[in-house]
Amino acid sequence: QLLLRESGPGLVKPSETLSLTCTISGDSITSKTYFWGWFRQPPGRGLQWIANTYVRGSTYYNPSLKSRVTVSVDTSKNQFSLRLTSLTAADTAVYYCARDNGGYGLDPWGQGTLVTVSS
Amino acid sequence: QSALTQPPSASGSPGQSVTISCTGTSGDVGTYNYVSWYQQHPGKAPRLMIFEVSKRPSGVPDRFSGSKSGNTAYLTVSGLQAEDEAHYYCSSYVDPNKLVFGGGTKVTVL
Numbered sequence: 001q002l003l004l005r006e007s008g009p010g011l012v013k014p015s016e017t018l019s020l021t022c023t024i025s026g027d028s029i030t031s032k033t034y035f036w037g038w039f040r041q042p043p044g045r046g047l048q049w050i051a052n053t054y055v056r057g058s059t060y061y062n063p064s065l066k067s068r069v070t071v072s073v074d075t076s077k078n079q080f081s082l083r084l085t086s087l088t089a090a091d092t093a094v095y096y097c098a099r100d101n102g103g104y105g106l107d108p109w110g111q112g113t114l115v116t117v118s119s
Numbered sequence: 120q121s122a123l124t125q126p127p128s129a130s131g132s133p134g135q136s137v138t139i140s141c142t143g144t145s146g147d148v149g150t151y152n153y154v155s156w157y158q159q160h161p162g163k164a165p166r167l168m169i170f171e172v173s174k175r176p177s178g179v180p181d182r183f184s185g186s187k188s189g190n191t192a193y194l195t196v197s198g199l200q201a202e203d204e205a206h207y208y209c210s211s212y213v214d215p216n217k218l219v220f221g222g223g224t225k226v227t228v229l
Binding site: 035037046047048049052058060062096100101102103104105106107109110111112 | 122151152153155157164165166167169170171176208210212216217218219220221222223
């Protein structure tokens with residue numbers, strides 16, 4: 001069974017950089033032609049796509065976040081990571097990772113991790 | 120890229136049907152047959168319910184169905200059950216590799 005799990009700090013200060021990792025178990029991050037994505041959901045609000053990455057190719061970013069976001073992959077650890085710079089309170093959200101099956105939808109999702117930006 | 124438009128709420132009594140709309144543009148929903156729907160209960164991660172407009176993943180009850188007309192996609196939940204009370208989000212590709220979500224619809228089972 002494929003499982004994804006997000007990890008990272010729960011609290012970060014304004015202007016600092018957030019680093020999150022998504023660890024994949026039950027399959028290899030390099031198997032088949034999947035994308036792997038990052039998403040977030042501010043408290044009480046809807047979902048927002050951040051970025052998705054293809055292990056053997058390109059990474060695509062939400063234009064509204066592109067200048068602050070970097071996604072990287074570590075195939076040796078079966079992980080992919082998110083780096084978000086210049087944090088503000090507006091970046092407070094639950095951050096999710098998920099497998100992007102292209103037209104077949106986002107499945108499965110990690111359980112999510114709450115990140116609070118506050119001094 | 121602008122968010123897809125969903126009604127903030129919808130409701131129905133047990134056993135009834137409820138339909139949620141998801142309106143985009145010719146640049147997303149109208150072009151790509153890659154519309155998905157997600158169910159999210161409070162404090163939980165989203166769950167894929169529909170992909171490619173109308174297909175159900177294994178394990179999703181056939182009470183859930185999807186369709187599309189022009190720039191608008193629809194999710195219908197038939198035979199409403201108490202467990203269907205949740206938020207529902209649609210998503211579509213904007214171009215082949217970029218995604219956009221709807222704002223979400225809270226479905227209440229009366």
